[in-house]
Amino acid sequence: MDGERLTRVIGQYGRQLSALMQRFWHWWNGQLLDMLPPQLRRRLLHPGQQLCIYVMQEQFQLQLLPDGQLQPLGDIPTAQQQQLQQQVTHTRLCLPDSEMLLTTLTLPAATADNLESVLRFEMDRHTPFTAEQVYFGFSVAPREKNSQHIQVTLLLASKERTDAYLADLAGRGLYPATLCHAEHSSAPSIALPVSRHASQGGSRRKSLSSALVLVMLFLLIAVPLYHRQNRIENLTTELDQPRQRAEQTAALKRELNALQDSRDFLSLKRAERIPTLSLLDELTRTLPDHTWLSRLELESGTIQIRGESANASELIGLLENTTWFSDVRFSSPITSNPATNKDRFMISARLSEGGAP
Incomplete structure (x- = not known):
């Protein structure tokens, strides 16, 4: 039984119980009044x-x-x-x-x-x-x-x-x-x-009225409350199992939302991270065999490489022809290394958006 249907059932029983209690109230009140002496009534x-x-x-x-x-x-x-x-x-x-x-x-x-x-x-x-x-x-x-x-x-x-x-x-x-x-x-x-005389006369008359009124009020209040309390206890017992299921469902939903948030966070961080291995593979394939690197710096979407090459001037064109790099330029003048008879170079470039596979 779902929650909406259970609510309708409870409301229907509640209205029936209220009507029954009202009829009982009028009947019981009339019966008690008929039992009283005419003068007191x-x-x-x-x-x-x-x-x-x-x-x-x-x-x-x-x-x-x-x-x-x-x-x-x-x-x-x-x-x-x-x-x-x-x-x-x-x-x-x-x-x-x-x-x-x-x-x-x-x-x-x-x-x-x-x-x-x-x-x-x-x-x-x-x-x-x-x-x-x-x-x-x-x-x-x-x-x-x-x-x-x-x-x-x-x-x-x-x-x-x-x-x-x-x-x-x-x-x-x-x-x-x-x-x-x-x-x-x-x-x-x-x-x-x-005065003492007035209090004695009045107390005798009022004591009987007060006692009878109290008995009537007690019966008129206690009986409906007793039946209502029993009904409340029965309904509470019936509602315990759906309430526990609802609480378990809410706890699972909160746990699922937490897991989804964690997955989205990891996906976002992965998307923001530069694929370093793919970048090194692209450089290895692009640079000629007579070129080797001594330093590579990668930071905030820019790359800077240092090394030696037999023909450093051709490196700018090779790097610009790839989908990885843009704004490729020498960061310092090309110099010659007498020991290796090669050109020393320092190149900086910007990583192109969407260039990575």
């Missing part, structure tokens, strides 16, 4: 609303978000207040501007990693209060590139006043988890300490 499918408690003229006004109407807390019976607390998922206490301080600070960028501790430690430097006197929350604006400072929006509320409101609401069975600014929706929120 409604809470999971339809999360509760948020409850906002506003302090207006020394009295509390309630509003269910997102579409509820303001309603004085005194007009709601105690039983209805407790039922209302069970329906909502988050409760916020919203204070007016007169009871909160909203300010903006400019701090070094190095404080961003430990900003809460820095604000708590230096609260009295930036505000008229100490950290023990207030509840506070903050948000950080996006920092400009290469800026060495950050802009921090700080929201403060007096602990004394807030604790009085929280105590009054706790007596009515209401336990806010967040403190907000009633007139600035973009202001940061303040996390309030959770």
Whole structure:
């Protein structure tokens, strides 16, 4: 099986497996939801609303978000207040501007990693209060590139006043988890300490939901992953042999290319090299018997010969008649050797391109 065909097969199996897992996901999700109690199933499918408690003229006004109407807390019976607390998922206490301080600070960028501790430690430097006197929350604006400072929006509320409101609401069975600014929706929120009574009631309700949700998530994630992992292992095993063959083929191809480069290099060097033996053979055949050489120099496409001859002047013509030499000339004047009664000569010539066989 070649690589392209194997890729098509893998893609086909992958699409089939993905469709099968999606159908299994919807079926399994429906089966698990049907096993839950109706009340818990409604809470999971339809999360509760948020409850906002506003302090207006020394009295509390309630509003269910997102579409509820303001309603004085005194007009709601105690039983209805407790039922209302069970329906909502988050409760916020919203204070007016007169009871909160909203300010903006400019701090070094190095404080961003430990900003809460820095604000708590230096609260009295930036505000008229100490950290023990207030509840506070903050948000950080996006920092400009290469800026060495950050802009921090700080929201403060007096602990004394807030604790009085929280105590009054706790007596009515209401336990806010967040403190907000009633007139600035973009202001940061303040996390309030959770009371023991609220945490006990909420923890019982949330523990069952959390456990069931975790079990559902585990089953919904683990089963498809288990089948997918098995499929991946099988495909990996099937791909090992083609991958090894491909790697061996690539190694042989690299070795072949190296051998071809070496052969081309040797051929080039051989072509550039002057055939010395053929040159000596040509000189031996061309020069007459009464001529002999004492020195031969071959360098960079030129040749220079020295020797003696009974008739040195005829050598120029003999060498020019061959296909080996061009620009043949005497490099120095011809002189006579009294001992041998012959002419001394020195001839230089250029090797003709393509003259060699």
